[in-house]
Amino acid sequence: MKQFRSIEELLKVLAREKELLKEMFAKRKSLSFRRDIAEDLVDGDARRLDLLLEYGVLRQNAGFLELEESYLRFFEEVLQVNEEIAISSVKDYIDTLNQHIDYWLKETNPRRKLSYHRAVVRTLYNIAGAVLRSTVDLKRNVDTVYKNEPNYLIKKEKLVHLDQKHDIIKALIVECERVMDEGQKAFFSSAMDGVLRQAVGEVRLSLNDAYHSLIEINRQILEYLNLIEYQNRLLQKIRTLKYLRDQLTITEYTDIRRRALMESPVWMDPLPRYRLKLSLDSLLNDEDALSVLRSVVQKGKTGAIGRETAGAIGPEFLETASRKVEMVDQQEMYNLFRAQGKDLFSFVVDFEYKVPMDDGQKLVLFCQLATLYPDGIQLESGRWEQSSMTIHEKNCFVEHPIIYPK
Amino acid sequence: MQYTREIFDTLSKGAFISADSTSQQVRRWYDALDDGFQEYRAYYEGVGFILESGDGYFYFSRKESKADLQRKLEALLRWIDYIDFLKTFNSTFGPGFEFTPSDIVIAISGDVELKDKAGKLFPGVKNFSDVAEKITRELEAIGFAEMLNELEGSYRVTAAFHYIEEMMDIIAVSEEVKDEIPQ
Numbered sequence: 001m002k003q004f005r006s007i008e009e010l011l012k013v014l015a016r017e018k019e020l021l022k023e024m025f026a027k028r029k030s031l032s033f034r035r036d037i038a039e040d041l042v043d044g045d046a047r048r049l050d051l052l053l054e055y056g057v058l059r060q061n062a063g064f065l066e067l068e069e070s071y072l073r074f075f076e077e078v079l080q081v082n083e084e085i086a087i088s089s090v091k092d093y094i095d096t097l098n099q100h101i102d103y104w105l106k107e108t109n110p111r112r113k114l115s116y117h118r119a120v121v122r123t124l125y126n127i128a129g130a131v132l133r134s135t136v137d138l139k140r141n142v143d144t145v146y147k148n149e150p151n152y153l154i155k156k157e158k159l160v161h162l163d164q165k166h167d168i169i170k171a172l173i174v175e176c177e178r179v180m181d182e183g184q185k186a187f188f189s190s191a192m193d194g195v196l197r198q199a200v201g202e203v204r205l206s207l208n209d210a211y212h213s214l215i216e217i218n219r220q221i222l223e224y225l226n227l228i229e230y231q232n233r234l235l236q237k238i239r240t241l242k243y244l245r246d247q248l249t250i251t252e253y254t255d256i257r258r259r260a261l262m263e264s265p266v267w268m269d270p271l272p273r274y275r276l277k278l279s280l281d282s283l284l285n286d287e288d289a290l291s292v293l294r295s296v297v298q299k300g301k302t303g304a305i306g307r308e309t310a311g312a313i314g315p316e317f318l319e320t321a322s323r324k325v326e327m328v329d330q331q332e333m334y335n336l337f338r339a340q341g342k343d344l345f346s347f348v349v350d351f352e353y354k355v356p357m358d359d360g361q362k363l364v365l366f367c368q369l370a371t372l373y374p375d376g377i378q379l380e381s382g383r384w385e386q387s388s389m390t391i392h393e394k395n396c397f398v399e400h401p402i403i404y405p406k
Numbered sequence: 407m408q409y410t411r412e413i414f415d416t417l418s419k420g421a422f423i424s425a426d427s428t429s430q431q432v433r434r435w436y437d438a439l440d441d442g443f444q445e446y447r448a449y450y451e452g453v454g455f456i457l458e459s460g461d462g463y464f465y466f467s468r469k470e471s472k473a474d475l476q477r478k479l480e481a482l483l484r485w486i487d488y489i490d491f492l493k494t495f496n497s498t499f500g501p502g503f504e505f506t507p508s509d510i511v512i513a514i515s516g517d518v519e520l521k522d523k524a525g526k527l528f529p530g531v532k533n534f535s536d537v538a539e540k541i542t543r544e545l546e547a548i549g550f551a552e553m554l555n556e557l558e559g560s561y562r563v564t565a566a567f568h569y570i571e572e573m574m575d576i577i578a579v580s581e582e583v584k585d586e587i588p589q
Contacts, residue, residue: 245486266468
């Protein structure tokens with residue numbers, strides 16, 4: 001495996017492949033980043049991917065790529081999205097601290113003594129940093145696990161595991177304070193200078209903050225565990241009740257009957273129906289009442305209430321009746337007119353009708369025949385005659401043309 | 407005392423008022439009830455209702471129930487069926503849980519146990535989407551779930567759901583059958 005020769009080279013390579021690294025980091029949990037997708041993100045240049053593999057930035061697993069653990073952890077920790085709480089055992093930290101103090105005590109060369117002194121200061125800051133970071137990680141992870149982990153059993157186990165982490169951090173704080181106060185009293189009294197005093201002061205403050213947060217986190221973990229316990233118990237209870245219900249023995253083996261007798265919540269009641277009578281006063285005087293009445297009438301019309309049905313139709317309406325009206329058949333008259341030789345007026349006046357016809361009716365018939373069959377008749381041109389007729393009981397003269405059939 | 411009429415209209419129909427309601431109006435009623443609980447309780451007692459409070463919800467009960475024992479038993483048994491179905495659908499089903507009726511339909515199609523329960527949940531209703539709709543309506547009517555987003559058709563379970571969970575929790579099961587029940 002190749003190694004980067006300088007920070008500059010490392011940063012250059014990471015900056016060039018930032019699109020790929022960004023995508024891979026976003027999909028780090030799915031563990032299925034295909035190589036062909038990765039190639040698209042490095043402009044299709046497979047050599048660039050191979051370079052990353054050679055330098056150990058990426059790792060190839062069959063056709064899939066993933067970020068190398070050290071880079072992944074680095075990104076997660078710097079961006080504070082790590083799920084693993086990176087805190088080694090209390091012993092490691094305290095041992096390192098004790099070792100450096102021990103070296104300082106034994107060293108006689110002032111220059112090297114100074115370097116051990118600085119190492120102690122750095123280790124103290126490291127412990128404080130690790131404690132603070134782990135506390136924040138712990139808080140975040142407790143919430144994430146409780147809210148996002150769908151499996152109850154795993155959720156419970158994860159929380160128990162986080163509770164153990166909490167114990168480790170707490171032990172580290174206690175142990176570190178013990179070293180400062182009692183364990184290495186000789187070092188802290190004789191080597192105390194401005195730098196160490198400031199470091200000790202800051203570390204104490206950080207540890208104190210972290211300790212208080214841990215108390216709260218512990219309370220939260222216990223609360224979550226209790227809630228899970230309650231939910232589990234509830235789930236179990238519901239299954240039991242359902243089982244007994246299906247077996248039709250629920251009233252036998254539970255106190256559900258007593259419970260039902262004791263409780264009287266309204267939701268178990270039948271839906272209430274309030275029947276209210278309207279006051280006559282308001283019906284007479286209120287404007288709103290009028291609109292209510294209107295809507296009631298409207299309902300009545302649509303058949304919702306009070307529809308009045310019509311009675312049966314009487315038999316007299318169902319009988320068929322006929323009325324006789326005697327009339328002169330105009331077509332027949334025309335045919336008879338064409339079959340004889342008289343002019344139309346004389347024909348109409350002299351015809352022997354079966355029904356009584358007065359002069360007025362005869363005159364109307366004359367006009368009707370003359371206008372209905374204009375093609376079958378001809379007028380004697382310029383010849384008009386006068387005839388006396390009795391119309392509306394008055395004698396009068398009627399001037400009429402002389403018409404013959406054509 | 408504010409909103410006495412609105413609160414009465416809701417609670418007297420057997421619904422619940424929850425602290426985490428999606429409706430701002432209902433949250434206001436809750437706050438009003440929370441602030442002046444004793445006052446409201448005395449007020450509604452005058453018309454025969456007892457205002458009861460729980461973990462984030464209010465509801466009405468009566469001194470003497472209008473429902474007979476048989477009816478109350480049926481109501482409880484019905485809810486045992488519903489809760490068993492909902493917890494099988496998702497064991498985290500409880501206050502704050504968000505779902506859509508189509509989530510339920512999808513879960514039914516992929517789970518034999520749930521399919522069996524869905525078939526028996528409502529007599530005569532066999533279509534899974536009808537079952538999902540109907541159970542959602544039941545939850546909504548009583549105030550255990552409220553519509554969260556009309557476009558997505560999503561619902562959220564309210565704090566009032568604690569009530570029915572607590573109700574299940576306090577029913578005591580006889581010691582002699584505890585061991586017989588398959589876990």
